[in-house]
Amino acid sequence: MSQVLIQAGAKLLNALGRHSDLIMQAYVNGSVRERDHSPKVLEQLVQLGVLWRPEAQSELRLKSAVRILLEGSLQDERNRTINANIGASLASLKTLTEHYKEALHYNKYNEAAAHMGDLTEHVYQLSESLSNSVRVMFGRINNEFGYVSSVEAKIRENELAQGQVTDLLAQLECFRFDELSELAGSNRELRHLLVVSLQQRFAKAAQELSVVQARLLDLLGRFREFQGRTRLLKGFLLHMEQQPDFAPGNYANLTNVPVLFNQSDAIIANAAPDVNNVEHENDYQNIVASLTHVHKRQSKHEDTKPVDIDVTEQSTLSLEKDPLQTAVEAYFCEVIDSGQPKTALDYFEEHALEFDPEVWIYQVIGGYQALDDQDKQFFALEPHGQNDNIYTGNFYINDITLGLR
Numbered sequence: 526m527s528q529v530l531i532q533a534g535a536k537l538l539n540a541l542g543r544h545s546d547l548i549m550q551a552y553v554n555g556s557v558r559e560r561d562h563s564p565k566v567l568e569q570l571v572q573l574g575v576l577w578r579p580e581a582q583s584e585l586r587l588k589s590a591v592r593i594l595l596e597g598s599l600q601d602e603r604n605r606t607i608n609a610n611i612g613a614s615l616a617s618l619k620t621l622t623e624h625y626k627e628a629l630h631y632n633k634y635n636e637a638a639a640h641m642g643d644l645t646e647h648v649y650q651l652s653e654s655l656s657n658s659v660r661v662m663f664g665r666i667n668n669e670f671g672y673v674s675s676v677e678a679k680i681r682e683n684e685l686a687q688g689q690v691t692d693l694l695a696q697l698e699c700f701r702f703d704e705l706s707e708l709a710g711s712n713r714e715l716r717h718l719l720v721v722s723l724q725q726r727f728a729k730a731a732q733e734l735s736v737v738q739a740r741l742l743d744l745l746g747r748f749r750e751f752q753g754r755t756r757l758l759k760g761f762l763l764h765m766e767q768q769p770d771f772a773p774g775n776y777a778n779l780t781n782v783p784v785l786f787n788q789s790d791a792i793i794a795n796a797a798p799d800v801n802n803v804e805h806e807n808d809y810q811n812i813v814a815s816l817t818h819v820h821k822r823q824s825k826h827e828d829t830k831p832v833d834i835d836v837t838e839q840s841t842l843s844l845e846k847d848p849l850q851t852a853v854e855a856y857f858c859e860v861i862d863s864g865q866p867k868t869a870l871d872y873f874e875e876h877a878l879e880f881d882p883e884v885w886i887y888q889v890i891g892g893y894q895a896l897d898d899q900d901k902q903f904f905a906l907e908p909h910g911q912n913d914n915i916y917t918g919n920f921y922i923n924d925i926t927l928g929l930r
Contacts, residue, residue, distance in 0.1 A: 548595075607928045624716075632750070662686060680745065686741055690741065706720050869924060870882060903929060909926065
C-alpha cells in the first residue's frame with residue numbers, strides 16, 4: 526500500500542514540476558486558457574486532481590488543495606483563508622489516541638507505531654494550521670490590506686479579519702487540556718504530544734491573536750477617520766461644483782456659530798456674591814463657619830515695647846549611631862575584608878555581642894535591605910531555616926549567611 530502511494534505521489538509531483546508555468550498562470554489568472562495548451566496535458570492534470578471544471582461550460586481552475594498549497598508556500602497577501610475547524614481536529618486526535626492505546630493493550634506494536642505516526646502528523650498539522658492562521662493575519666495587518674485600494678474595501682477586509690479572529694478564539698476554547706491529560710495517561714509520548722506540544726502552541730496562539738485583535742481595532746479606527754475626512758472633502762467639492770461663487774463668511778461674527786467651527790469652550794460669565802440675597806444666607810453662614818483662621822486688626826494705639834533678645838552660645842548636638850547598627854556595619858566590613866562568607870550567629874558568638882540573637886538577625890536583614898540596588902549587587906544573603914510542619918508557606922529563619930558575589 527505504501528509503495529502505491531509513493532508511486533502516485535511521485536507521479537503527481539513530476540506533473541507539477543513539468544507543468545509549473547501552466548499551474549502558476551492558472552493561480553495568478555484564476556483559470557486556464559485551454560487554447561494555449563495541449564488537451565492531453567489538461568486531461569492528465571484533471572485526472573491527477575490538479576485542475577477541475579466547476580461546470581460544464583466553465584473554464585478549468587486549480588483545485589482548492591493546490592491553491593492552498595501555493596498560498597501558504599508563497600505567503601500570498603491575497604490569502605484570506607483561515608482554518609478555524611479546530612474542534613474536528615481535536616476529535617480526530619482523540620480517536621487516533623484511542624486506536625494507539627488499544628493497539629498497545631493487545632501488543633500490536635506495528636499497528637501502534639502506525640497510529641502514533643498518524644497522531645504525530647495530526648498534532649503537527651494542527652500546530653501548523655494555528656501558526657499559519659496567525660501569520661496570515663499579521664501579513665494582512667502589516668500591509669494594511671494593501672491588496673484593496675479604497676477605504677471602504679479596507680474596512681470590509683478589517684471586519685472580515687475581526688470575524689475570523691473571533692472564530693479562532695472561540696475554537697481555541699475547544700481545547701480541554703484536563704481531558705487530553707487524562708486521555709494521555711502515563712504514556713510519555715502521548716503526554717508530550719497532547720499536553721506539552723499543544724499547550725505551548727495554544728498559549729502562543731492565544732497571545733498572538735489578542736495582539737492581532739488590538740491592532741485590527743486600531744486600524745479600523747484609522748480607516749473610519751480617513752473615511753470621515755474623505756466624505757467631508759467630497760461633500761465640499763460637490764458643494765463647490767454646485768455653487769461656484771461660494772465664499773466663506775466670517776463665522777466669528779455670527780450669533781449662532783456652526784457646530785463645525787464652534788470648537789472652543791464657552792466663557793464663564795462674571796459672577797459676584799449677593800450678601801443681600803436671603804436665600805443664600807445659610808450658604809454664607811456655612812462658609813464663615815468653615816474658616817479656620819480669622820485675622821483681626823490690632824489697635825493703632827496699642828503700645829509695643831521692644832524686647833531684648835539674649836543670644837547665648839548654643840550647645841552642639843552630636844548624633845550617635847545605634848550600637849546595633851554599628852555592629853551590623855562592622856559585620857559587613859569584615860565579610861568584605863576577608864572575602865569569605867560568614868553566618869550572622871558565628872559573628873555574633875565570636876564578638877560576644879550582647880543583643881538578642883533574633884533581634885541581631887532581623888537587624889542584619891534590615892541592613893541588607895537598606896542598601897541601594899548598586900551596593901546589593903556585591904553581597905549575597907542566604908537564609909537558613911526550615912518549613913513549618915503544619916502550615917505550608919511558613920519558613921522559619923534560624924541563621925543567615927552573608928557573602929560576596
